[in-house]
Amino acid sequence: MNLLFKFWSSSIGKKWLVALTGLALLGFVAAHLIGNLQMFAGAAKINAYAEFLHANEKPLWVARIGLIGAFLLHIAATLSLVRANRAARPESYALNRRVQSTFANRTMALSGLTVLAFVVFHLLHYTFRTTDPRFKTIAEGGLLETSFDVYHMVLLGFQNPLISGFYILSVGLLALHLSHGISSVVQTFGLKSKKSGLWIPKAGGVISLAIFAGYASIPAAILLGLLK
Numbered sequence: 001m002n003l004l005f006k007f008w009s010s011s012i013g014k015k016w017l018v019a020l021t022g023l024a025l026l027g028f029v030a031a032h033l034i035g036n037l038q039m040f041a042g043a044a045k046i047n048a049y050a051e052f053l054h055a056n057e058k059p060l061w062v063a064r065i066g067l068i069g070a071f072l073l074h075i076a077a078t079l080s081l082v083r084a085n086r087a088a089r090p091e092s093y094a095l096n097r098r099v100q101s102t103f104a105n106r107t108m109a110l111s112g113l114t115v116l117a118f119v120v121f122h123l124l125h126y127t128f129r130t131t132d133p134r135f136k137t138i139a140e141g142g143l144l145e146t147s148f149d150v151y152h153m154v155l156l157g158f159q160n161p162l163i164s165g166f167y168i169l170s171v172g173l174l175a176l177h178l179s180h181g182i183s184s185v186v187q188t189f190g191l192k193s194k195k196s197g198l199w200i201p202k203a204g205g206v207i208s209l210a211i212f213a214g215y216a217s218i219p220a221a222i223l224l225g226l227l228k
């Protein structure tokens, strides 16, 4: 806690908090993608994976609490930095900055807020299963064989083009957010003038694109009838 207050007390410290929590969230996004890609390995594989995760409640809750903490800190430190920047920056500088900034840079707030809205919907959709009455077991009046039948739940969910479209748009904005975020991490960690400052942003672009392609491939494959 003491360390957290030390970080929070300066703007450099807050930038480090945004960068470190961003990297932790990137780690989750990559791990979750690897888990989700098991959709292509068939129902037995991904359902066994879901059952394995839920059988380990303690580590699962530790990871969840870490994830929520990182998410909240990432947003709170960003908001605090934006507020301090606005208060310090004269209007004309804001106009000049627009010329130099990239599209990903200018859309950080929009992409971040869309990802936030997406995560809320996504949790209601597949974790709490409150948006679709079919996401219950047959015994409970739904269409799933067991509560770990993630394969059929995702299949049913993405057969709706509106929902699939929203997921694809959201993971696109997530990728845009990540591509700028990874470049910002380089600056925060003071690596910009070193060799790694050149290749990390490029690698960030490739990682973001791979994350987009990986996540979007699942709703796309279901809409195209490649997963049944």
Ligand code: HEM
Residues within 6 Å of the ligand: 029, 032, 036, 050, 064, 115, 119, 122, 123, 126, 127, 150, 154, 167, 171, 174, 215, 216, 218, 219
């Ligand atoms: C094609 C895209 C995605 C699919 C198919 C998918 C699938 C799922 C499923 C099935 C669950 C529920 C797991 C269970 O309870 O057994 C879940 C949970 C979750 N997903 Fe996703 N997901 C996708 C994209 C994302 C993205 C892009 C993010 C983050 C930006 C994300 C964040 C989460 C979180 C935070 C949880 C809750 C984890 C927990 O506490 O159990 N998901 N996802």
